[in-house]
Amino acid sequence: MIIDFRQADRKEIDATLCIVGAGAAGITLGRALAGSGIPVCILESGGLEYDERIQELYDGKDAGFHDIYDLKNSRLRYFGGSTNHWVGHCAPATDLDFAPRPWVPYSGWPLTKAELDPYYEAAQHLLEIGAYRYALSDFPDRYAKIPPFDPNKIVTRVWRLSPPTRFGAKYRDDLARADNVRVYLHANVVDFDTDADAKRVTAARLHTLDGERARVRAKYFVLACGGIENARLLLLSNRHAPRGLGNAHDVVGRYYIDQLRVENAAVAAVDNEQPLAMLEGDFHRDGVRFSSLLCPSEQAQRERQTLNWAVEVSRLTDMHPWAVALRNVRDAWREGKWPDDFGKQVWAVISDLDGVATGMYRRLQPWPLSLLARCEVAPDPENRVVLSGERDALGQNKIERRWRLGPREKHTIRTATRIIGEELGRLGLGRVKLADWLLADDNRWPADVIAGPHHSGTTRMASDPRRGVVDATCRVHGVENLYVAGSSVFPAGGYTHPTLTVVALALRLADHLRHRLEEPITIKTPLRSPTSSAGVS
Amino acid sequence: MGRAMFNASHAPDFALRRASIKAIAGALCLLGFGRNSVGAAPIGSGDARLRAPIAALFRDEAAACAVGRRCLAGLAVGEYGALERTRVLLAPITGGAQFRERLARQRRREFARGDTAIVNGWVLARSETDLCVALALLPRD
Numbered sequence: 001m002i003i004d005f006r007q008a009d010r011k012e013i014d015a016t017l018c019i020v021g022a023g024a025a026g027i028t029l030g031r032a033l034a035g036s037g038i039p040v041c042i043l044e045s046g047g048l049e050y051d052e053r054i055q056e057l058y059d060g061k062d063a064g065f066h067d068i069y070d071l072k073n074s075r076l077r078y079f080g081g082s083t084n085h086w087v088g089h090c091a092p093a094t095d096l097d098f099a100p101r102p103w104v105p106y107s108g109w110p111l112t113k114a115e116l117d118p119y120y121e122a123a124q125h126l127l128e129i130g131a132y133r134y135a136l137s138d139f140p141d142r143y144a145k146i147p148p149f150d151p152n153k154i155v156t157r158v159w160r161l162s163p164p165t166r167f168g169a170k171y172r173d174d175l176a177r178a179d180n181v182r183v184y185l186h187a188n189v190v191d192f193d194t195d196a197d198a199k200r201v202t203a204a205r206l207h208t209l210d211g212e213r214a215r216v217r218a219k220y221f222v223l224a225c226g227g228i229e230n231a232r233l234l235l236l237s238n239r240h241a242p243r244g245l246g247n248a249h250d251v252v253g254r255y256y257i258d259q260l261r262v263e264n265a266a267v268a269a270v271d272n273e274q275p276l277a278m279l280e281g282d283f284h285r286d287g288v289r290f291s292s293l294l295c296p297s298e299q300a301q302r303e304r305q306t307l308n309w310a311v312e313v314s315r316l317t318d319m320h321p322w323a324v325a326l327r328n329v330r331d332a333w334r335e336g337k338w339p340d341d342f343g344k345q346v347w348a349v350i351s352d353l354d355g356v357a358t359g360m361y362r363r364l365q366p367w368p369l370s371l372l373a374r375c376e377v378a379p380d381p382e383n384r385v386v387l388s389g390e391r392d393a394l395g396q397n398k399i400e401r402r403w404r405l406g407p408r409e410k411h412t413i414r415t416a417t418r419i420i421g422e423e424l425g426r427l428g429l430g431r432v433k434l435a436d437w438l439l440a441d442d443n444r445w446p447a448d449v450i451a452g453p454h455h456s457g458t459t460r461m462a463s464d465p466r467r468g469v470v471d472a473t474c475r476v477h478g479v480e481n482l483y484v485a486g487s488s489v490f491p492a493g494g495y496t497h498p499t500l501t502v503v504a505l506a507l508r509l510a511d512h513l514r515h516r517l518e519e520p521i522t523i524k525t526p527l528r529s530p531t532s533s534a535g536v537s
Numbered sequence: 538m539g540r541a542m543f544n545a546s547h548a549p550d551f552a553l554r555r556a557s558i559k560a561i562a563g564a565l566c567l568l569g570f571g572r573n574s575v576g577a578a579p580i581g582s583g584d585a586r587l588r589a590p591i592a593a594l595f596r597d598e599a600a601a602c603a604v605g606r607r608c609l610a611g612l613a614v615g616e617y618g619a620l621e622r623t624r625v626l627l628a629p630i631t632g633g634a635q636f637r638e639r640l641a642r643q644r645r646r647e648f649a650r651g652d653t654a655i656v657n658g659w660v661l662a663r664s665e666t667d668l669c670v671a672l673a674l675l676p677r678d
């Protein structure tokens with residue numbers, strides 16, 4: 001059942017499991033437990049549609065790096081959450097993303113990719129992206145035509161593009177039909193009540209924008225409010241834990257990570273009939289849309305000590321959204337000119353030496369492409385979200401996000417570009433020109449670098465409570481009945497977008513909770529419905 | 538919890554080292570391109586004839602010189618390596634057709650092992666820039 005909380009007259013609600021937030025994570029979890037007989041209650045801040053007053057609750061301040069995505073507009077606060085405007089790129093994190101990498105401080109998950117694989121596979125279906133296969137070699141017809149990159153340096157992978165699945169619209173009926181699940185809309189959780197030593201959550205406290213208040217008691221709670229709000233709610237739950245719930249070691253809000261996206265190079269390819277074209281643009285198979293990625297091998301990451309990265313090849317056209325840094329290269333090439341005399345001279349040298357090699361001189365015509373880099377952000381405790389002094393309409397402290405990009409990310413993008421340049425040179429396919437901003441050995445970044453918005457890491461997973469907020473089961477360290485779902489638990493993000501992993505982890509958490517709830521329950525807390533018939537579905 | 542420091546030694550070397558230029562000039566001398574001892578600079582005017590085999594590689598000699606000059610002006614990125622390598626590269630210049638293949642193989646090997654220089658943003662094989670530098674250094678008739 002889906003209920004408008006503002007019209008429900010019962011202000012004390014009991015459930016066995018209380019999920020806070022109905023985005024990709026909360027809906028996946030609720031849906032996985034639908035029909036299980038476990039009384040589940042989902043509390044969602046928004047309604048079924050966008051509402052500016054509610055969205056305003058996401059407002060916050062950016063100190064440090066910021067781009068076009070501010071805190072208020074980079075996520076959506078209504079049923080379905082940010083999947084109401086996500087793009088749909090899906091890929092699992094890689095084996096190495098899960099492993100501790102000595103050259104990346106604070107890296108490593110307390111679980112392996114193999115443990116998550118069955119859940120990744122199940123998540124594919126929810127995201128409507130077909131089979132769990134992400135190597136370009138899984139598409140032999142296409143793979144046969146791409147350049148034979150050295151596998152010790154470059155591996156080819158794909159994005160699978162979700163339609164994109166809007167979780168609210170797609171799965172609303174499943175939740176509405178489930179007799180053990182109740183979804184409360186317009187139910188803003190403001191914090192958690194705990195016992196005196198903050199080891200157990202006793203209730204989630206709700207406020208509406210109209211001043212109504214209520215409490216939801218449950219045996220277990222799952223926080224599923226997105227990559228930033230999860231940390232905010234823990235920090236705000238400070239009645240019995242002055243630094244915030246689960247924050248005994250001052251880790252909540254720290255290690256903020258995202259993924260970067262920036263144009264890093266232009267490619268002068270030797271002709272337009274060659275294999276690079278097979279890496280450009282989308283392709284379709286079995287009703288699913290794909291695009292190709294050049295990624296580093298594990299060996300390349302290890303040897304060159306980079307973060308994880310991926311590069312997309314695209315044509316330099318007006319349509320290309322990221323072509324800012326390389327605009328003059330693009331404009332000149334489109335008119336059949338070189339952007340500067342030097343490029344022309346370099347190309348003459350390359351053509352001549354190629355001519356020497358073949359014994360035939362020919363003036364090669366450059367065919368312009370651009371490279372778009374995607375790059376992991378290094379986990380760093382100083383990159384963080386904190387509570388600011390400003391308050392929202394519910395009287396809650398807003399978030400301030402403080403983070404910056406560092407030399408690791410720049411080194412990674414520069415190295416990625418160089419590796420691709422070297423491979424294209426080796427294969428005789430063309431030459432790469434690094435974007436100017438990559439040439440300076442400083443920490444300056446171009447204006448068009450974009451982060452995610454894939455807010456992650458703020459309640460990171462680690463076995464050691466001094467290094468993380470949740471354990472490998474996603475339970476908050478030191479709090480026996482509170483779990484976190486969503487990208488805030490990622491200790492490292494890789495280059496891949498988060499939602500497939502968010503959904504896989506939510507399915508895994510559903511399994512875990514199902515098992516825990518099979519343990520003998522001492523106090524039965526059957527779901528009681530509000531007495532009014534204020535259901536909206 | 539301090540920010541972990543990034544080891545800058547992993548970043549590419551962004552300056553063409555003075556020593557590298559000396560090494561190239563020295564190699565040219567050893568090969569008979571110059572009269573003086575290694576690193577001692579001026580390349581004599583009699584070397585002009587030795588310039589010819591390198592210049593013959595390029596239809597656009599001026600472009601190659603410009604690239605070489607850019608490398609020498611310090612805009613090149615990367616290490617020029619040892620005198621030995623330059624000698625190996627330049628020695629077979631008189632070898633005609635075989636040299637062409639050798640040069641192509643050399644270039645592929647350099648790309649494969651990451652022995653590249655970044656010149657004004659362009660990722661070039663070391664031997665490509667070496668040849669351009671040599672051409673820029675050698676006097677014309």
Ligand SMILES: Cc1cc2nc3c(=O)[nH]c(=O)nc-3n(C[C@H](O)[C@H](O)[C@H](O)COP(=O)(O)OP(=O)(O)OC[C@H]3O[C@@H](n4cnc5c(N)ncnc54)[C@H](O)[C@@H]3O)c2cc1C
Pocket residue numbers: 020021022023024025026043044045046073074075076077078079080081082083085086087088089090187188189190224225226227229233452453454485486487497498499500502
């Ligand atoms: C523009 C854009 C493009 C994106 N593109 C991609 C992409 O291509 N691929 C990809 O993998 N990911 C993408 N993402 C990220 C993706 O949207 C998120 O990974 C995903 O939505 C996270 O799911 P979630 O459930 O953790 O959080 P959300 O989907 O954000 O859901 C959180 C829910 O919690 C509710 N909530 C918040 N606070 C409270 C509270 N106090 N009380 C009650 N409820 C609360 C919210 O209303 C919301 O419904 C994109 C995001 C944006 C913004």
